[in-house]
Amino acid sequence: MCFDKISEWIDSHSALAVDLERKLTATKALAPESDGDGEMEKCLLLEDWLRSHKITDLVRFDAPDDRVSCGKRPNLVATIKGKSSKALWIMSHLDIVPEGDLSLWKTPPFEVHVEGDKIIGRGVEDNQQGVVSSSMMAAAFAELGIQPELTIKLLFVADEEVGSIYGIQYLLETQTLFSKDDLIVIPDGGAENGADIEVAEKHMLWLEFRTVGKQAHGSRPDEGCNAHLANCFLALEINGLEQVFTQRNPIFAPDYSTFQPTKKNANVPNINTIPGDDVFCVDCRILPCYTLDEVRSEIQKCVKKTEEKYGVAITVEEKQSVQSPATPNDAPVVSVLCDAIKSVYGVDGKIIGIGGGTVASYLRNAGFHAVVWSRMFETAHQPNEYCLLSNILGDAKVFSKMVL
Ligand SMILES: [Zn+2]
Structure with missing residues (x-):
């Protein structure tokens, strides 16, 4: 009425x-x-x-x-x-x-x-x-x-x-x-049909790796220490963490944690120099079932392994880190909203997660069950x-x- x-x-x-x-x-x-x-x-x-x-x-x-x-x-x-x-x-x-x-x-x-x-x-x-x-x-x-x-x-x-x-x-x-x-x-x-209810974000961790080796002539790698080569190995090791953090959650696309090398800084200007300095970045998007500290400790292992294998020194800088818990799928706001969407728009609510980066994370970190819809x-x-x-x-x- x-x-x-x-x-x-x-x-x-x-x-x-x-x-x-x-x-x-x-x-x-x-x-x-x-x-x-x-x-x-x-x-x-x-x-x-x-x-x-x-x-x-x-x-x-x-x-x-x-x-x-x-x-x-x-x-x-x-x-x-x-x-x-x-x-x-x-x-x-x-x-x-x-x-x-x-x-x-x-x-x-x-x-x-x-x-x-x-x-x-x-x-x-x-x-x-x-x-x-x-x-x-x-x-x-x-x-x-x-x-x-x-x-x-x-x-x-x-x-x-x-x-x-x-x-x-x-x-x-x-x-x-x-x-x-x-x-x-x-x-x-939200979605065009009004179905999507966003309840969670992946954690975000953006890292920059600065690797120092020893510059040498391109013909004498034996006299240098190739920082770029070490970083190639490190990038693959970090990407390999997708096989360590193997949990899946179907509300996200993709449904797993990702560790992707992204930005690559210029190193030497010419082809025939072994770079003694090399910088690249990694964008990690982690399912909320993990903590960023777990991720940090696995990344440190990759860094140690690379340093030992290639004789380089690596410093890691966190450019951005955001971690927030998910709003539970059975939180009252979700069911009340689902009922309302169904009765007004005639569609079934669909619980989704996103790659990261909304204001809902501030509320969720403060203990409130917010949804984006x-x-x-x-x-x-x-x-x-x-x-x-x-x-x-x-x-x-x-x-x-x-x-x-
Ligand atoms: Zn806006």
Whole structure:
């Protein structure tokens, strides 16, 4: 009964969603790293919109940042109290990435262009689809005066595109917003049919190996110590760890841990010199059933073996390391979301893992069971970025279903 009313409200106010997309897109929210002035103007616009739709419990948690004119990066929480204090959090981000090469855009990136069901413009999908769908859902409850079972918490964060230091990381360090049994959805990724629910990321470990041997003439390897040759051996040894870390998990593609040599620095400029110095990098993507420390210790063994075999000295530098636990497949957020997706979109939820690198890892590391979900095309960061109005409205209904 309540859901039908809410669903009807959302459908009959579709023009409101397009209008909000238009306003948000026109208010560029770029990080200072992208020569922007942050998210404050966009946040204030959104606050006004929410207030005008009877969502009045708004609290800001601003992170100080001298690089923007107002000195603050805004993080906004909008609350609609439910019968239970247990909350559904929908976390989306206010910042966008720059338009990129303007010549690739068919319409001006910061003026929303509507083509049938398609809404085109920078940021309309990443992440305004989430901003607008969650705002529409909250507006439906507030305007109709329906109290949800669960408390609705919309979280709009700053600084997602550049590193989240002034966004979710700041919130996790300075506030205690979340409870362990809250449901957390991040509508910032997903499949075109709305099935994919991302619950896990592979751990990421990026390493650089600097190997020192002894330079010599190309004809006298006996007088030198070939650092490049040693690194070739080391690269194969590290790649061979794919046969050591053999666990498989079908939610990931590929379903195993990978150890891939990637970047290779230039060494000597000519063919007839034995290089005494050589640098290459490895990108490791590890299933969450392992720890990065287990990986580090196996890599150290490869390094030792190479040093002994080739008489070189190797230093290892970690360029990046991210480790986060998976949200369990049977976490309540997964089943509640699956039911809602099934009833709104008629598809069965599919649990997936990805190669690594979303904000969900910060929440998972803090002990919260977050999932990444939306029905979208993943046109983020591309020219002619778009989203479908029908997906904004559909996602709003999915979120509504979750709190009823
Ligand atoms: Zn995003």
